[in-house]
Amino acid sequence: MEIKTIGVLTSGGDAPGMNAAIRAIVRYGLSCGFRMVGVERGYHGLLRGEFKELTAASVSDLIQRGGTILQTARSKAFATPEGIEQASKLAKEYGLDALIVIGGDGSFRGAHKLSETGINTIGIPGTIDNDISCTEYTIGYDTALNTAMEAVDKIRDTATSHQRCSLIEVMGRNAGYIAVDVALATGAEMVLIPERDKHCPKVELVNRIVEDIRQSQKVGKKHHIVIIAEGVGGSQELAQMIEECTEVETRATVLGHIQRGGSPTIRDRVYAAKMGKMAVDLLKEGKTNRVVVVQNGKLTDVDITEGLEMKKNVSEFDYELVGSLSRNIQNC
Numbered sequence: 001m002e003i004k005t006i007g008v009l010t011s012g013g014d015a016p017g018m019n020a021a022i023r024a025i026v027r028y029g030l031s032c033g034f035r036m037v038g039v040e041r042g043y044h045g046l047l048r049g050e051f052k053e054l055t056a057a058s059v060s061d062l063i064q065r066g067g068t069i070l071q072t073a074r075s076k077a078f079a080t081p082e083g084i085e086q087a088s089k090l091a092k093e094y095g096l097d098a099l100i101v102i103g104g105d106g107s108f109r110g111a112h113k114l115s116e117t118g119i120n121t122i123g124i125p126g127t128i129d130n131d132i133s134c135t136e137y138t139i140g141y142d143t144a145l146n147t148a149m150e151a152v153d154k155i156r157d158t159a160t161s162h163q164r165c166s167l168i169e170v171m172g173r174n175a176g177y178i179a180v181d182v183a184l185a186t187g188a189e190m191v192l193i194p195e196r197d198k199h200c201p202k203v204e205l206v207n208r209i210v211e212d213i214r215q216s217q218k219v220g221k222k223h224h225i226v227i228i229a230e231g232v233g234g235s236q237e238l239a240q241m242i243e244e245c246t247e248v249e250t251r252a253t254v255l256g257h258i259q260r261g262g263s264p265t266i267r268d269r270v271y272a273a274k275m276g277k278m279a280v281d282l283l284k285e286g287k288t289n290r291v292v293v294v295q296n297g298k299l300t301d302v303d304i305t306e307g308l309e310m311k312k313n314v315s316e317f318d319y320e321l322v323g324s325l326s327r328n329i330q331n332c
């Protein structure tokens with residue numbers, strides 16, 4: 001099927017760099033002779049026919065802005081057989097032959113269903129959580145890491161001044177990627193992630209942290225930073241329990257949505273540009289049901305269905321490194 005019109009939408013949680021990806025897709029798509037159409041508010045908008053023509057000028061002054069100009073949404077109605085059929089019908093009526101979906105696993109499931117109705121679909125991984133198994137990198141991850149790192153650095157200043165224990169909860173949904181990288185980047189004493197610690201009883205977690213605080217005190221550390229992934233949660237309760245056990249002033253800070261916003265870092269902008277171009281190239285080659293990914297450090301593409309079945313895990317090495325670098329102060 002010859003493709004004339006390409007739609008683009010952002011879906012699931014927003015991530016810094018989504019705008020840069022939209023810009024790349026639209027500018028490169030137009031240069032290849034395609035008509036480019038934006039679908040507003042993800043699959044929710046697709047289901048309601050919320051389309052707008054995109055020109056090179058309509059994506060001006062966008063590369064540096066966080067969020068997504070197309071807006072995003074979650075839609076239960078779309079994820080039903082009737083929803084898929086209706087969305088596909090509206091898309092075809094508007095002339096869309098192809099759709100580039102920037103989002104996470106759920107969004108790719110939707111893209112797969114649409115491809116079965118005859119619309120060529122390509123996925124681009126966009127989520128701050130880096131929790132898409134088929135790719136080593138997702139657009140938005142680096143910006144979120146930098147935002148969290150800066151926040152932890154600031155909390156560390158005050159924690160040191162007051163000789164406090166600080167529990168800092170970072171995002172990541174059910175994955176610990178943000179937590180481990182932020183812990184490594186900020187020199188945290190400990191990190192708790194859902195993959196390892198979610199089912200651990202609170203008392204056990206408290207005992208581990210308390211033991212660590214005692215060790216830190218022995219070597220003269222003035223603060224104690226623990227990074228907790230949102231998938232473990234409960235940081236307020238843990239803080240209270242730790243303070244009761246140790247009499248060390250303990251504060252919990254939940255960083256929350258601050259990690260979702262802001263101007264994308266260079267890494268996110270560069271990936272957005274390259275992944276956006278590659279998505280259009282895949283459509284030019286007549287491909288469908290593919291997702292652009294990073295594997296072994298290189299950009300490539302995989303079948304969406306196969307990609308959704310892949311597995312990846314937080315590196316054991318990185319997780320262990322957090323504690324070992326913190327403890328090694330004893331040998332200095």
Ligand code: ATP
Pocket residue numbers: 011012013014043044073074075076078079080103104105106107108109110111113126127128129
């Ligand atoms: P994030 O990681 O940021 O949450 P995501 O893409 O995984 O991104 P979801 O909320 O899981 O976010 O999915 C986005 C949308 O994709 C859903 O609101 C729904 O409309 C659609 N979707 C999810 N799963 C399916 C499915 N199995 N079939 C069809 N559509 C789906």
